[in-house]
Amino acid sequence: MSLRVIGxxxxxxxxxxxxxxxxxxxxxxxxxxLILVFGTIFMNQDNVRFDFRVQDLDQTDLSAELVKTLxxxxxFTITMVAPAIDAAQYAKNNKLNLVVVIPKxxxxxxxxxxxxNDPNASVTITYIYDPSSTSVSTKMQILNSVFAEIxxxxxxxxxxxxxxxxxxxxxxxxxxDFFVPGIIAMTVMTASLFGAVNVNAELRQKGVIKKLSxxxxxxxxxxxxxxxxxxxxxxxxTISILLVSYAVFDVSLQLNSWLPVFVVLDVFAFVGIGxxxxxxxxxxxxxxxxxxxxxxxxxxxxxxxxxVEMMPxxxxxxxxxxxxxxxxxxxxxxxxxxDNMIALRCSVIIGVFAAVxxxxxxxxxxxxxx
Amino acid sequence: xxxxxxxxxxxHVIHVERLTKRYGDLLAVNDIxxxxxxxxxxxxxxxxxxxxxxxxxxxxxIRTPTSGTVSLLGMDVTKQKRNIVRRIGVLPQGFTSxxxxxxxxxxQYYSRLFNCRNTDVDGLIELANLRDRSKEQFTNLSGGLKxxxxxxxxxxxxxxxxFLDEPTTGLDPRARREVWDVLLGLKRKGKTVFLTTHYMEExxxxxxxxxxxxxxxxxxxxxxxxxxxxxxxxxVLTLQSVHNTVFPIVQKMGFExxxxxxxxxxxxxxxxxxxxxxxxxxxxxxxxxxxxxxxxPNLEEVFLKLTGAPxxxxxxxxxx
Numbered sequence: 001m002s003l004r005v006i007g008x009x010x011x012x013x014x015x016x017x018x019x020x021x022x023x024x025x026x027x028x029x030x031x032x033x034l035i036l037v038f039g040t041i042f043m044n045q046d047n048v049r050f051d052f053r054v055q056d057l058d059q060t061d062l063s064a065e066l067v068k069t070l071x072x073x074x075x076f077t078i079t080m081v082a083p084a085i086d087a088a089q090y091a092k093n094n095k096l097n098l099v100v101v102i103p104k105x106x107x108x109x110x111x112x113x114x115x116x117n118d119p120n121a122s123v124t125i126t127y128i129y130d131p132s133s134t135s136v137s138t139k140m141q142i143l144n145s146v147f148a149e150i151x152x153x154x155x156x157x158x159x160x161x162x163x164x165x166x167x168x169x170x171x172x173x174x175x176x177d178f179f180v181p182g183i184i185a186m187t188v189m190t191a192s193l194f195g196a197v198n199v200n201a202e203l204r205q206k207g208v209i210k211k212l213s214x215x216x217x218x219x220x221x222x223x224x225x226x227x228x229x230x231x232x233x234x235x236x237x238t239i240s241i242l243l244v245s246y247a248v249f250d251v252s253l254q255l256n257s258w259l260p261v262f263v264v265l266d267v268f269a270f271v272g273i274g275x276x277x278x279x280x281x282x283x284x285x286x287x288x289x290x291x292x293x294x295x296x297x298x299x300x301x302x303x304x305x306x307x308v309e310m311m312p313x314x315x316x317x318x319x320x321x322x323x324x325x326x327x328x329x330x331x332x333x334x335x336x337x338x339d340n341m342i343a344l345r346c347s348v349i350i351g352v353f354a355a356v357x358x359x360x361x362x363x364x365x366x367x368x369x370x
Numbered sequence: 371x372x373x374x375x376x377x378x379x380x381x382h383v384i385h386v387e388r389l390t391k392r393y394g395d396l397l398a399v400n401d402i403x404x405x406x407x408x409x410x411x412x413x414x415x416x417x418x419x420x421x422x423x424x425x426x427x428x429x430x431x432i433r434t435p436t437s438g439t440v441s442l443l444g445m446d447v448t449k450q451k452r453n454i455v456r457r458i459g460v461l462p463q464g465f466t467s468x469x470x471x472x473x474x475x476x477x478q479y480y481s482r483l484f485n486c487r488n489t490d491v492d493g494l495i496e497l498a499n500l501r502d503r504s505k506e507q508f509t510n511l512s513g514g515l516k517x518x519x520x521x522x523x524x525x526x527x528x529x530x531x532x533f534l535d536e537p538t539t540g541l542d543p544r545a546r547r548e549v550w551d552v553l554l555g556l557k558r559k560g561k562t563v564f565l566t567t568h569y570m571e572e573x574x575x576x577x578x579x580x581x582x583x584x585x586x587x588x589x590x591x592x593x594x595x596x597x598x599x600x601x602x603x604x605x606v607l608t609l610q611s612v613h614n615t616v617f618p619i620v621q622k623m624g625f626e627x628x629x630x631x632x633x634x635x636x637x638x639x640x641x642x643x644x645x646x647x648x649x650x651x652x653x654x655x656x657x658x659x660x661x662x663x664x665x666x667p668n669l670e671e672v673f674l675k676l677t678g679a680p681x682x683x684x685x686x687x688x689x690x
Contacts, residue, residue, distance in 0.1 A: 004485055005485075007482070008479050015471060015475065208466055208468065211462050211466075212483075214430050214431070215484060216484060217483050
């Protein structure tokens, strides 16, 4: 192993990288953009407001009071519809997904229940809705809970079950805090996998490796310098992701020694997979296609963008055989929950996997011709 | 490490003995033997698929032989790769390098791989005539410039033997001549050069010894002049821009003329006096032509005679 040779390779790789604008974009800017886009989308998740229309057919003080009660709920933005209008046609014409109709005898029924204690006095609030809308069921569920609360209050008895919330996290975390470790794991995976495929398949196909094999550089020098380069790129992209996350979204993440451990293991695991793919797929194009075929399931099924628990049972089982799952879990355990035991367990699993595929990758990487 | 030639006191730097290389059922190199002397330019001349590159790559330690022995600078190529690669320079067939790295940076990179601290980067740039392009990235270079850079890189470690595998294939005539100028510079410096080519002019211009290879076997070997003298005892008369009647007149005289294009014909002549005989016959018949050329056969024609196949497509008709 020659440090001078490894250094020379590293310089060439870095110069090739920053002179290739698309590589810079996909390695550095793309994950940052992902953080910005998803962070912005989910930053307002807690302050989401649902808008809908209300048609008050009763036009009385008490029906106006009900509208005011709904308006007091911070989640609703209400617009009134004139009582003379056909509400169903109005919703259809204006492509509205929900119009809430307060019936004509609302005040009379309410007085009957409150003053005369008449159990038969009741009203039906009608939801005119578009079932094809994705958000309408959420609106209706929230409205149902508001009406249930009004009904309960009218009974004059205190509620029997009252929920209380206790977070298992020491601090108040948001979705973006869960998202950032996943993006770090995914970015390192992508750069390492495609970096290994490009270096080994493309340069081999072009004949650069053949030329290198007539120089004193050894296969070990070559592979180690590429791993070092991928690690350097991974560190730079991790730092840029964290800087943007802290600066723009003020994330609450714990930065400890587990972060570099998982980044290194992520690099070794996916450089190893990349080297094996390059040996199996003869052409650079088919190696890149194989890398894509590995990357996409890994990206979407290992809990990078959304929790694994949201997936059906068989997919959850499948996700547990994906190496990126353990990088995601390990990074979240260390950066969010500060759970060293889970981080250790994940690091051992991904560490063993990385060692096996990297050694296999080294053994299968072809340096001389047949 | 200081890179300089560690010359050995041996006459021959390459010894190839009964070398055979098979790829499955394909016999790429068939039991060939030859030696290359120190300081000579040795050319392997043959068409595509003849086994030139396979032989060169076995000597360069890139490939392993199926059988036979190959020694380079006194070392067995299958056992002493690490020592050999430090003492040779290689321009592989279809040379490419890192797209975004400049000419100067590429030479510096390869110099570092050889751990050379005294590589004359400017001298190599000058030798390859790349001074004006030293800051150009590899991807922006033309084919000829890339090959010249490849030759410069093959010299970063001041090698004792330089391997040039088809250095001018795919280049236009001007770029080819520019590469030849660089190679003539190497020849003047007394470098031992192992050259593979399918260009007859290249072998004739540069080589001290030519080995003609066909279908994996060496069919003839010697200096270009000796090969021509011993294999082609005739002259080639070319008549340019001939009148329509020239062809039948020459044919009637018992010669076998051939059209090289619609205006020119070539005739193979066994005796020098035949030139005068043909010219007199044309004069008597009033048949005209613009110019004539009488020359000895070249290596391409020698190759055709020895193997029955042309070096390149379309050549058979030209020299028939």
